[in-house]
Amino acid sequence: xxxxxxxxxxxxxxxxxxxxxxxxxxxxxxxxxxxxxxxxxxxxxxxxxxxxxxxxxxxxxxxxxxxxxxxxxxxxxxxxxxxxxxxxxxxxxxxxxxxxxxxxxxxxxxxxxxxxxxxxxxxxxxxxxxxxxxxxxxxxxxxxxxxxxxxxxxxxxxxxxxxxxxxxxxxxxxxxxxxxxxxxxxxxxxxxxxxxxxxxxxxxxxxxxxxxxxxxxxxxxxxxxxxxxxxxxxxxxxxxxxxxxxxxxxxxxxxxxxxxxxxxxxxxxxxxxxxxxxxxxxxxxxxxxxxxxxxxxxxxxxxxxxxxxxxxxxxxxxxxxxxxxxxxxxxxxxxxxxxxxxxxxxxxxxxxxxxxxxxxxxxxxxxxxxxxxxxxxxxxxxxxxxxxxxxxxxxxxxxxxxxxxxxxxxxxxxxxxxxxxxxxxxxxxxxxxxxxxxxxxxxxxxxxxxxxxxxxxxxxxxxxxxxxxxxxxxxxx
Amino acid sequence: xxxxxxxxxxxxxxxxxxxxxxxxxxxxxxxxxxxxxxxxxxxxxxxxxxxxxxxxxxxxxxxxxxxxxxxxxxxxxxxxxxxxxxxxxxxxxxxxxxxxxxxxxxxxxxxxxxxxxxxxxxxxxxxxxxxxxxxxxxxxxxxxxxxxxxxxxxxxxxxxxxxxxxxxxxxxxxxxxxxxxxxxxxxxxxxxxxxxxxxxxxxxxxxxxxxxxxxxxxxxxxxxxxxxxxxxxxxxxxxxxxxxxxxxxxxxxxxxxxxxxxxxxxxxxxxxxxxxxxxxxxxxxxxxxxxxxxxxxxxxxxxxxxxxxxxxxxxxxxxxxxxxxxxxxxxxxxxxxxxxxxxxxxxxxxxxxxxxxxxxxxxxxxxxxxxxxxxxx
Numbered sequence: 001x002x003x004x005x006x007x008x009x010x011x012x013x014x015x016x017x018x019x020x021x022x023x024x025x026x027x028x029x030x031x032x033x034x035x036x037x038x039x040x041x042x043x044x045x046x047x048x049x050x051x052x053x054x055x056x057x058x059x060x061x062x063x064x065x066x067x068x069x070x071x072x073x074x075x076x077x078x079x080x081x082x083x084x085x086x087x088x089x090x091x092x093x094x095x096x097x098x099x100x101x102x103x104x105x106x107x108x109x110x111x112x113x114x115x116x117x118x119x120x121x122x123x124x125x126x127x128x129x130x131x132x133x134x135x136x137x138x139x140x141x142x143x144x145x146x147x148x149x150x151x152x153x154x155x156x157x158x159x160x161x162x163x164x165x166x167x168x169x170x171x172x173x174x175x176x177x178x179x180x181x182x183x184x185x186x187x188x189x190x191x192x193x194x195x196x197x198x199x200x201x202x203x204x205x206x207x208x209x210x211x212x213x214x215x216x217x218x219x220x221x222x223x224x225x226x227x228x229x230x231x232x233x234x235x236x237x238x239x240x241x242x243x244x245x246x247x248x249x250x251x252x253x254x255x256x257x258x259x260x261x262x263x264x265x266x267x268x269x270x271x272x273x274x275x276x277x278x279x280x281x282x283x284x285x286x287x288x289x290x291x292x293x294x295x296x297x298x299x300x301x302x303x304x305x306x307x308x309x310x311x312x313x314x315x316x317x318x319x320x321x322x323x324x325x326x327x328x329x330x331x332x333x334x335x336x337x338x339x340x341x342x343x344x345x346x347x348x349x350x351x352x353x354x355x356x357x358x359x360x361x362x363x364x365x366x367x368x369x370x371x372x373x374x375x376x377x378x379x380x381x382x383x384x385x386x387x388x389x390x391x392x393x394x395x396x397x398x399x400x401x402x403x404x405x406x407x408x409x410x411x412x413x414x415x416x417x418x419x420x421x422x423x424x425x426x427x428x429x430x431x432x433x434x435x436x437x438x439x440x441x442x443x444x445x446x447x448x449x450x451x452x453x454x455x456x457x458x459x460x461x462x463x464x465x466x467x468x469x470x471x472x473x474x475x476x477x
Numbered sequence: 478x479x480x481x482x483x484x485x486x487x488x489x490x491x492x493x494x495x496x497x498x499x500x501x502x503x504x505x506x507x508x509x510x511x512x513x514x515x516x517x518x519x520x521x522x523x524x525x526x527x528x529x530x531x532x533x534x535x536x537x538x539x540x541x542x543x544x545x546x547x548x549x550x551x552x553x554x555x556x557x558x559x560x561x562x563x564x565x566x567x568x569x570x571x572x573x574x575x576x577x578x579x580x581x582x583x584x585x586x587x588x589x590x591x592x593x594x595x596x597x598x599x600x601x602x603x604x605x606x607x608x609x610x611x612x613x614x615x616x617x618x619x620x621x622x623x624x625x626x627x628x629x630x631x632x633x634x635x636x637x638x639x640x641x642x643x644x645x646x647x648x649x650x651x652x653x654x655x656x657x658x659x660x661x662x663x664x665x666x667x668x669x670x671x672x673x674x675x676x677x678x679x680x681x682x683x684x685x686x687x688x689x690x691x692x693x694x695x696x697x698x699x700x701x702x703x704x705x706x707x708x709x710x711x712x713x714x715x716x717x718x719x720x721x722x723x724x725x726x727x728x729x730x731x732x733x734x735x736x737x738x739x740x741x742x743x744x745x746x747x748x749x750x751x752x753x754x755x756x757x758x759x760x761x762x763x764x765x766x767x768x769x770x771x772x773x774x775x776x777x778x779x780x781x782x783x784x785x786x787x788x789x790x791x792x793x794x795x796x797x798x799x800x801x802x803x804x805x806x807x808x809x810x811x812x813x814x815x816x817x818x819x820x821x822x823x824x825x826x827x828x829x830x831x832x833x834x835x836x837x838x839x840x841x842x843x844x845x846x847x848x849x850x851x852x853x854x
Contacts, residue, residue, distance in 0.1 A: 101482050171487040448505065452501065460677065461680070
């Protein structure tokens with residue numbers, strides 16, 4: 001069931017009605033559980049396809065309870081190995097002939113994010129951070145909360161549990177509902193219109209016109225196709241997040257944000273605090289921090305300390321890349337992410353050392369430098385994403401002619417610097433020169449009309465396009 | 478602990494707020510829609526007749542223009558001619574020129590580019606289905622035949638999705654059943670649906686106009702990417718209203734290029750045209766006979782150099798004759814042959830832009846001759 005579909009609208013309407021009509025907190029929890037199960041059922045073409053997922057959840061629930069009851073490191077290790085190992089087998093990251101596997105087709109949609117939630121529960125349970133044992137219903141409602149099932153955001157359990165507890169006291173004001181509907185409309189526009197158009201443009205460019213045999217033409221087309229794909233990825237993913245957060249808000253849930261204007265980042269470290277925020281936070285909490293502690297304990301010193309952070313970034317982001325898939329291209333993707341982030345960190349360390357803190361701060365405040373940094377961040381990420389869409393022929397061409405590839409990268413950096421600087425300037429001008437308009441739109445009637453008009457325009461554009469709304473780009477993960 | 482009365486009160490308030498907000502949003506959306514319906518009627522009142530090349534009409538898509546435009550015209554009370562065929566009919570038979578020769582007849586040209594015979598059949602049946610019963614008796618369908626409408630299954634013309642098929646799916650108003658297009662609704666519901674979908678068509682007009690304005694940018698980018706030519710003067714170009722699909726073929730080189738195109742696009746693997754599309758023509762004849770449709774099949778002009786230059790042209794003529802000569806359950810259709818008519822040509826199939834009045838005159842002459850032959854003495 002796609003978020004931008006009549007079926008999903010109908011499902012949410014029914015679920016919402018049942019939820020708010022439920023006479024008790026327990027009943028609301030049950031309605032939520034039923035909604036999550038129904039949503040899961042729509043993810044597969046037959047109920048049998050969800051059996052392995054159900055078994056994974058059942059097994060994980062048992063392991064989460066076990067690790068909380070018996071907080072020994074050995075038990076935690078066993079739980080982690082079992083859970084991650086089962087995930088690896090279910091996603092077929094290893095040859096399946098080595099293990100007993102399900103012989104029929106099965107669905108793994110959302111499994112990656114279920115894994116993150118299970119690991120979070122297991123580790124926090126081991127460390128005593130879970131005040132009470134997690135009940136089966138709470139476990140399923142947390143791991144399979146339907147707005148966040150497909151691709152997050154990854155909410156912390158204690159946050160989800162607190163909000164679930166507060167479901168009995170949910171009372172949405174007109175402003176709350178307006179904000180939620182507005183968010184959903186924005187998300188539908190991003191998914192149904194922006195990402196659709198960008199996907200088509202990218203497809204035309206990458207499919208037909210990317211001809212490695214014509215070098216200058218190839219470099220220009222590669223850069224343009226890369227930029228279009230990045231924007232498509234952003235609007236698709238951010239759009240789904242908008243719909244997820246808006247729908248969750250109608251149930252009284254406040255899910256964490258997953259995007260915060262990522263292309264205004266001045267470096268790759270900042271970028272990963274603005275792009276897929278909850279995933280970055282998860283990896284930082286459960287991989288980067290423990291890894292850095294371990295490295296510091298083993299090799300730490302005042303001089304080596306910062307460089308150990310560089311190494312920890314490289315490893316963390318390479319693993320993040322591998323999480324996307326098991327083929328070599330995902331390893332390359334992760335490596336590119338790792339190299340760019342760790343390289344960025346290394347650059348900052350050396351720049352501070354050579355220039356001094358104040359001079360480096362002044363450099364970062366320079367508008368031209370800041371613009372080039374933003375452009376470079378965009379180009380770096382676009383370069384990494386080439387792994388997802390380039391054909392083997394294009395990849396070979398990229399590797400065979402590094403000078404051309406570098407030229408393409410530099411061109412994209414410069415173009416992105418100019419465009420992002422212009423976008424930033426326009427945004428600032430808009431916000432500073434239209435306070436009266438903003439004030440006028442704060443009135444209830446004006447806001448309502450604005451929402452209705454926006455919703456109408458979005459529906460018209462989506463129906464007008466009548467192309468298959470691009471599937472959620474992260475569904476395969 | 479649950480505090481039920483408190484929860485119930487909150488639930489009622491929340492649901493009321495939800496429904497109120499949704500209701501207000503839907504109300505504003507309905508108001509927007511109504512305004513756009515009004516704007517579309519003001520800017521583009523329903524047309525009297527449909528010229529598929531008329532860029533001042535509301536419907537810009539070929540299918541929508543053909544069916545919805547025809548529907549909105551109301552079909553009228555008098556006699557009418559509905560022309561359905563490919564690009565040569567689209568460009569060659571201009572309603573205004575034909576109406577000048579037949580003052581009491583309305584002419585709708587619902588042709589589109591590159592129509593296969595199965596699509597032509599679907600369009601004829603579809604227009605018949607949505608036409609009021611009373612008007613059917615006063616309508617003559619003129620279906621034009623050209624070799625390009627009979628591609629073999631493996632050819633380019635069949636492998637790619639045709640524009641008409643795409644538009645039919647997009648419209649949402651028709652479904653395909655056993656190869657026939659069936660309207661979801663007829664009568665007043667169809668009329669209401671037509672009115673309500675006008676804002677969509679209006680949005681397409683805006684998109685179309687923007688595309689026209691952006692034609693220059695498209696040409697510039699195409700030249701830059703494909704031909705590596707940097708020509709800023711292209712930016713000022715606007716999309717021509719009457720885009721001819723093929724270059725002129727009045728030189729030996731032009732004719733060779735034209736023949737090469739039709740050999741490649743149609744013959745494909747070189748296996749010949751096959752029977753599939755000719756069977757569609759036979760199906761059209763049978764349907765016309767069964768439903769009492771006044772159907773005229775017009776063999777379109779083909780220059781001598783095309784007859785001689787295309788390897789499958791003999792097969793085309795043979796198969797056409799086979800279908801037309803089959804007695805079946807009745808004649809089903811009249812056939813007028815303009816294949817050898819000496820008419821001004823642009824290329825292998827299309828008319829010279831300034832010579833379409835001659836095409837109109839020749840068509841009317843042929844129709845009158847055919848009617849005279851059918852009339853009792």
